[in-house]
Amino acid sequence: MNPNRTEDVTPIGLAAADLGEATTQAIAPPINDEWSLISYLTSPLEINSRQDYVVISSADSVPVGSLSTTPDLTYTWTATNTDNGFILKHETTEDGVFYFMSGRPGNYEVKVVVTTGDTEVVTLTLNQQVEAPSQEWEQTQAELESNTAPKSQIFAMREICIEMNQYIKDAAASTGPNGVPALLVAAVLFMEAFGRPKDGSPGADAIRKKLAGSDYSPREDALKEKIQRFLGQGHYHLHLHDIREEELKLIREFLNEWNGVDRKYMGGKTIGLGQIAMTTTSMITGDTPWTELNESKRVDILDQIEKAWRALTIETKVDIFNDLRFPKRNAWVAAHLLAQIKNRSHRFPSMTAQDVLSSVQAVTIIATEYNRGAYDTPLSDMKINFNGNRAKQIVIQSDKQIGIEKYF
Numbered sequence: 033m034n035p036n037r038t039e040d041v042t043p044i045g046l047a048a049a050d051l052g053e054a055t056t057q058a059i060a061p062p063i064n065d066e067w068s069l070i071s072y073l074t075s076p077l078e079i080n081s082r083q084d085y086v087v088i089s090s091a092d093s094v095p096v097g098s099l100s101t102t103p104d105l106t107y108t109w110t111a112t113n114t115d116n117g118f119i120l121k122h123e124t125t126e127d128g129v130f131y132f133m134s135g136r137p138g139n140y141e142v143k144v145v146v147t148t149g150d151t152e153v154v155t156l157t158l159n160q161q162v163e164a165p166s167q168e169w170e171q172t173q174a175e176l177e178s179n180t181a182p183k184s185q186i187f188a189m190r191e192i193c194i195e196m197n198q199y200i201k202d203a204a205a206s207t208g209p210n211g212v213p214a215l216l217v218a219a220v221l222f223m224e225a226f227g228r229p230k231d232g233s234p235g236a237d238a239i240r241k242k243l244a245g246s247d248y249s250p251r252e253d254a255l256k257e258k259i260q261r262f263l264g265q266g267h268y269h270l271h272l273h274d275i276r277e278e279e280l281k282l283i284r285e286f287l288n289e290w291n292g293v294d295r296k297y298m299g300g301k302t303i304g305l306g307q308i309a310m311t312t313t314s315m316i317t318g319d320t321p322w323t324e325l326n327e328s329k330r331v332d333i334l335d336q337i338e339k340a341w342r343a344l345t346i347e348t349k350v351d352i353f354n355d356l357r358f359p360k361r362n363a364w365v366a367a368h369l370l371a372q373i374k375n376r377s378h379r380f381p382s383m384t385a386q387d388v389l390s391s392v393q394a395v396t397i398i399a400t401e402y403n404r405g406a407y408d409t410p411l412s413d414m415k416i417n418f419n420g421n422r423a424k425q426i427v428i429q430s431d432k433q434i435g436i437e438k439y440f
Contacts, residue, residue: 034104036288039088039128042068043351043361048088051358055158066090067154069144072359073195075160080135081195082232084277085109085142086357087128087156105153108145113138114159131277133232137164169194172435181434184235188226191233192218193439196305199360200440203367204385211371213385215440216395219426220402221366222436223419224307231277239274279303280357287353290346299341299349300334304356306366311341313352316368319344324376324408366402373401378411392428399423 048054048068053075056068072084087107111121111132120140121132134140139161146153165173169190176186192200200221204214229235273279279301286298299311314320320340325333344352355361375381380394388394393411400420401407407414425432 035087035089035128036284037290037346037350038284038287038353038357039086041090041347041350042088043354046361050361051086051088051354052360053158053160055156057154057156059154065154067146067156069142069156069158070358071142071158071160074198074360076163077134077140077160078190078195079137079162079164080133080232081191082131082133082230082277083142083160084131085129085144085158087144087146104148106147108147110141110143112141112143114141115139131231134162137162165190166194168438172438175435182234184229184233184238185226187233187235188222188229189434189436191225191230192222193436196221196359196363197439199363200367203363206364207367207371207385209384209386210375210381211385212367212374212398213389213427213440215427215437216388216398216423217363217367217370218436218440219395219423220370220399220419221306221363222426223403223422225276225305228274228276228279228307231275236275239270239272242270243272276303276305283353284357287346287350299338303353304362305359306356306362306369308356308362308365308369310349310352310356311337312369313355313365314341314344314348316365316372317352317355319348319352322372325405326408330405370398370402373406374398376406378408389427390429392424395427396420396424 042048042051048056048070051070052073053071054068056066059065059067067087067089070086070088072086077083105128106124106126107128107130108124109122109130110119111130112119113134113136115138120134123130128144128146130142130144132142139159141157141159143155143157145155172189172193173186176189196218200217201214204212204217226235229239273282280303283298283301283303299314300309302309311320315322315337320337323333323337323340341349355365373379374383374388374394379397380388380391383391383394388398396416397411397414397420399422400414400417403417403419426434426436429437
């Protein structure tokens with residue numbers, strides 16, 4: 033029984049529940065496998081938001097690093113509204129991944145039957161509740177709409193403030209009293225969620241529409257490109273993997289097709305909710321050494337970081353991918369990356385997480401380095417970028433805050 037590499041093992045030292053809401057079933061000898069159905073998000077879920085699920089087995093089924101591994105499992109998925117028996121989605125796949133979206137509140141069951149040939153391996157079921165927006169969120173949304181906030185921003189805020197709320201609070205708390213506050217973690221994750229939208233969101237729908245050609249103005253786009261070039265901003269070409277789940281799908285496919293030769297750019301590609309590179313994550317998990325960037329040696333040091341990541345086994349690379357694929361674990365990596373940036377000797381090691389909330393310098397510098405990398409630049413010489421200033425607006429108490437502070 034051979035699952036794909038990315039669904040064969042939970043990261044070392046972690047249980048399925050560390051990745052999301054999960055149900056687990058052990059299979060008796062001679063197989064001695066443990067199989068888990070993991071939901072990205074924990075119930076209650078939000079209406080009109082994509083819900084993702086992954087089946088991961090234990091390491092006993094097949095060595096994840098084997099070059100000769102050929103997946104031979106079939107997954108039959110069903111998402112059902114248990115209040116009325118209506119089946120929202122039913123499909124059979126060769127991958128242990130699935131998603132659905134509900135536009136109505138209610139109780140839902142996600143069921144997957146895993147088979148190999150004509151033999152059933154395991155059946156896993158997860159029951160969750162989908163809820164309508166709370167009165168508190170409806171008030172927040174109304175305030176945002178009155179201030180003409182775009183729909184994509186409102187969706188990203190709901191994702192961070194509601195869907196990810198407890199994950200972010202737990203991740204921040206795990207950094208300790210001298211770590212980082214939940215509001216700072218929420219601020220950087222909001223910026224990344226807005227910039228790399230979740231599939232099914234207004235931002236992702238706009239990308240799909242644009243790529244389909246139904247919302248394309250050659251003259252207007254050409255003018256924008258000229259202006260961008262004149263301002264030295266270059267021109268960014270839109271891609272399907274600008275949608276977060278499509279980006280994860282791409283990297284997942286690369287890892288599952290791995291034949292001993294890495295695609296060089298894969299490790300440095302930022303992925304997941306917090307848009308963190310696997311090369312960076314490996315430094316946070318301790319799989320590669322922490323390495324500071326230097327303004328004059330940036331390219332050489334990035335190559336050094338990439339080389340250290342490339343030397344890791346495929347098993348470890350898969351673990352690091354799963355650290356970033358699951359939003360719960362991604363928030364943990366983001367929080368610990370922020371804490372690592374903060375607690376270096378030339379930054380703010382003696383500042384408590386609570387004190388960060390009132391320090392403009394700390395908030396702006398930590399958020400800037402989260403975005404562009406942690407440098408050995410002296411504190412007095414640090415320059416703040418857009419993300420640093422945006423974090424200031426979100427975190428530091430003022431009449432310019434956008435509402436995230438109400439939830440953290």
